[in-house]
Amino acid sequence: MIRPVAASAIAPSARPARRSLPVAKSWLLALLLLGGCANLTALGGLSATEQTSLDNRLALALRYIEAGNRDMANIHLRKAAEIAPQAAELHHAYALLYQMEGDSELAGQFFQRALQARPDYTLAHYNYGALHYRRGDVAAARSHMLIASGDLASERRPQALYILGLCEHQLGDRSAALAAYQRAVQLAPQLAPAYLAAAQVLFEQRQWQPALAQLQRYEQLAAPTASSLWLEVQLAALLDEPDLFASASMALRNLFPNSPQTESLRQRFGAERAVLQESSDVQ
Template sequence: MPRDASLPPLAAGVFAMLLAGCASDGGARPASGGRSPGGTVKEAGSAKTEAARVNTELGQKYMAQGKLELALEKLTRALQNDPRYVDAHTVIAVLYETINEQALAEEHYRRATQLKPKSGSEANNYGAYLCKIGRYDEAATYFERAITDPFYQTPVVALTNAGTCAIKGGKFDAAERDLKLALDRGPDNAEALFQMAMVLYRKDDFFRARAFIQRYESLGQPSPESLLLGRNIELRLGNADAATDYTRRLRQNFPESEQARSLDAPSSS
């Protein structure tokens, strides 16, 4: 399920704001013998935030290299530097999820949303995590929060996640609604096209499901999942030749996939 922070580069805009804050704190000082109220505290806070930023960036780089122990060390240090640094909570949540420390992963995803309660990105990330562990109704509330953030730059991601999660929760009408909204905003969103085909298949709307799987394929991104779904749609429509073609392509292009192996099971439709 797409997330905004499953190891992306940390937002350049966030870094720019932090650096700008450091620059402003380092401005003119009062004449000798005077001190601005709280000035030292502000400067110390900016230094700690900058240290958190640097350690978060290092932790993320170590994660990308597969050096997870070093990554955890840097990210833990980042949160020691500044416990309110949201990017550190997000990235360490991804790390804990990777090493199957699920309670800690949830703690940090949730903390990120608490620190930035109106942020679509953090809400989407937590929603995606909740969906992964099967808490579909809770996930839906966070996807809704993400979608309603007017400053969220990728609402299509949250809408697609909301639709995908609704399918898992058996709420097909809600899934179709969210995926339609995602496709209204991004007609070539491959994941939304595939998931729309899936939900329509689950709703026994096979002709429309075929149309969406064909749109997905027109993007040139066949996958084992899409080929199996296309095969099953054609079987339901009684088109044996098209189903056979999907079967051939699945076996030929993805012979070791779970989907190809499923063709040998007693029932794969």
């Protein structure tokens, strides 16, 4: 694999060894839309021609990054670096390029450079926060998502609110998590994962009927997962809905026979159990 070479003016002085990390395939990465040139801003000291050229180079680089074409993305980033080597948007684009390669260490360095050059760069906060979340640094992710979700003009605000909710949930604040999820779906009613996340919080708060309503909204928008079906099984048992219990448990066993959730179904209710009984051990 040919690695992209940053322009010398922005390359790290002591470049760390690359790590061969697989690029995560998850719902979270699906939220990391690159954004194109909509977030580019005029830079002081550039002529109108230079600014237009910079915007075009960065927009093309982002498109190639989104398409997974490292070589072409790097060509346009080097051209952009010749125009404005310290531009926040350039650092951000390099961060996305390294992130696409699976090099989270270098990606983090360039996200930091982007935010040093422009502290109010919402898209950089969003993407850097998502990187922190995938690394498991939930507190750092929360701090960036608070900033990203506070930008009323950001196209990524619903997604930022959703990830903020995930952070709040993992940090133990269910009320804040639920508020973030609810705000996210108000802004983006088709954001399916937020309904499932809200259903989980409501379930943990023992609000069975509202949890089922959120789960059913999720099911209208997205394919079932092992987690969503297992949650539906438990809610059906708690609400004494035998038909829903039977259909959800059958779907869980058929679609995800080897999942931990299916094993939990067998342990909790038995492989073919049809009689419902509320469990005092809600998980």
